[in-house]
Amino acid sequence: MHAPLAIVDVETTGADPAADRVTEIAILHAEGGALTAQWTTLVNPGAAIPGAIQALTGISQDMVDSAPRFADIAGEVYERLAGRVFVAHNARFDYGFLRREFERAGLKYLAKTLCTVRLSRRLYPGAAGHDLDSLIERHGLECEARHRALPDAAALWQFLRIAAEEHGEDVLAVAARQIARQPSLPPHLERSAIEEIPEAPGVYLFYEDDGKGTARPLYVGKSRAMRSRVLQHFIATASWTQRVRRIEWQRTAGELGALLREAELVKALDPVYNRQLRKPQRLCGFAFDGKRLRLAGTDEIDADTLSFVYGVWRSRRAALQALRTAADEHRLCLQVLGFDDKRRGACLRHQIGRCAGVCAGKESIHVHHARVATALARLKSVDWPHRGPLGVVEADESRDATEVHVLDRWCYLGTATSDAEVAELLEARRPRFDYDHYRILSRHLGKRGVRVVPLAA
Numbered sequence: 001m002h003a004p005l006a007i008v009d010v011e012t013t014g015a016d017p018a019a020d021r022v023t024e025i026a027i028l029h030a031e032g033g034a035l036t037a038q039w040t041t042l043v044n045p046g047a048a049i050p051g052a053i054q055a056l057t058g059i060s061q062d063m064v065d066s067a068p069r070f071a072d073i074a075g076e077v078y079e080r081l082a083g084r085v086f087v088a089h090n091a092r093f094d095y096g097f098l099r100r101e102f103e104r105a106g107l108k109y110l111a112k113t114l115c116t117v118r119l120s121r122r123l124y125p126g127a128a129g130h131d132l133d134s135l136i137e138r139h140g141l142e143c144e145a146r147h148r149a150l151p152d153a154a155a156l157w158q159f160l161r162i163a164a165e166e167h168g169e170d171v172l173a174v175a176a177r178q179i180a181r182q183p184s185l186p187p188h189l190e191r192s193a194i195e196e197i198p199e200a201p202g203v204y205l206f207y208e209d210d211g212k213g214t215a216r217p218l219y220v221g222k223s224r225a226m227r228s229r230v231l232q233h234f235i236a237t238a239s240w241t242q243r244v245r246r247i248e249w250q251r252t253a254g255e256l257g258a259l260l261r262e263a264e265l266v267k268a269l270d271p272v273y274n275r276q277l278r279k280p281q282r283l284c285g286f287a288f289d290g291k292r293l294r295l296a297g298t299d300e301i302d303a304d305t306l307s308f309v310y311g312v313w314r315s316r317r318a319a320l321q322a323l324r325t326a327a328d329e330h331r332l333c334l335q336v337l338g339f340d341d342k343r344r345g346a347c348l349r350h351q352i353g354r355c356a357g358v359c360a361g362k363e364s365i366h367v368h369h370a371r372v373a374t375a376l377a378r379l380k381s382v383d384w385p386h387r388g389p390l391g392v393v394e395a396d397e398s399r400d401a402t403e404v405h406v407l408d409r410w411c412y413l414g415t416a417t418s419d420a421e422v423a424e425l426l427e428a429r430r431p432r433f434d435y436d437h438y439r440i441l442s443r444h445l446g447k448r449g450v451r452v453v454p455l456a457a
Contacts, residue, residue: 203222
């Protein structure tokens with residue numbers, strides 16, 4: 001590797017570049033296979049370091065309280081990184097943290113990156129592990145204090161030298177080029193359009209020119225780190241990405257807001273290359289009154305009836321496939337249930353052992369329907385577990401912004417940023433069931449740590 005390198009390690013207060021801060025930085029300069037300089041400093045994060053992080057790194061609160069803030073050293077750090085390939089172990093972590101710190105300091109930083117995790121996987125594909133501890137053990141690297149910036153960065157430099165000795169400089173250089181691919185942007189798309197996208201949660205929209213002066217949506221996506229995700233589209237390029245002429249983005253306070261907004265935009269804009277989240281062909285579920293099983297259609301599934309529906313699927317075909325799977329598991333008769341062709345005597349499924357034989361008089365209809373009820377119970381839609389409307393709160397501390405996603409019986413009413421907006425959504429609420437919103441919300445509310453507030457009806 002003949003390009004000048006900046007081998008970097010940062011220690012932080014946590015794992016989220018948007019909310020956590022850098023506590024220590026180390027930068028080693030390497031050129032022509034030789035180490036030419038090294039530099040390190042503690043950084044005052046302006047926040048408390050969690051006890052678990054202090055125990056892991058050995059960096060105490062007292063050590064950083066008298067250290068400079070990142071804004072005070074941003075210029076020097078920028079100069080030490082400028083014009084060099086950014087090398088780090090799990091480079092996305094270190095690079096993401098420093099980019100966010102530079103943004104707070106009013107600087108835009110962009111560099112080619114080389115991740116030594118990926119490099120290790122490329123050069124040593126049969127190795128059991130590729131985290132830094134595994135590299136230290138496997139290659140006998142010296143690291144006098146793990147989880148301190150300078151010793152960790154020095155271990156990476158040792159790894160690069162050992163890799164060059166074992167594989168040769170040329171092989172190492174080729175492997176580095178292969179994993180350090182840069183985005184291949186379309187000719188009409190300025191790099192500045194990417195740089196303006198924040199490394200934060202939100203949705204992004206790709207547009208092409210339809211040849212008539214109108215922008216046509218190609219793709220809508222979402223991410224917790226929009227800029228990195230957008231760049232990935234132009235690294236692992238699909239054939240259509242070179243048609244992108246314009247990128248729009250909408251920032252959200254958190255991941256749930258991005259998921260809900262993406263689902264709305266895909267249905268509203270119908271982008272060419274979105275396969276998921278489109279309007280369902282025909283929403284389906286099952287209704288069962290203890291005697292008769294039937295399909296419930298789109299016009300029967302809403303906020304009021306959802307609790308009486310067994311399962312919800314995007315199409316009739318998907319619903320019937322789920323029923324067949326349940327029938328196989330519980331040995332149900334699809335002929336008796338009205339979902340298979342009528343025939344005299346035992347059904348074909350009974351003859352091959354998939355039906356217990358209610359159609360052949362080998363069990364009573366009551367016993368059979370009891371199993372039907374058991375099978376349907378597993379398919380039943382999740383009941384709304386709250387007494388009334390609910391607000392799911394997401395906060396973006398970096399912007400001091402808070403969003404409240406207003407929900408009523410699994411229906412998404414909208415997102416508010418003030419009490420007045422919440423009241424407006426509740427006053428005008430017309431709960432409209434959306435399959436994708438239901439799936440997003442039922443998964444999200446099942447997670448730990450979700451902040452919710454009951455809302456007055």
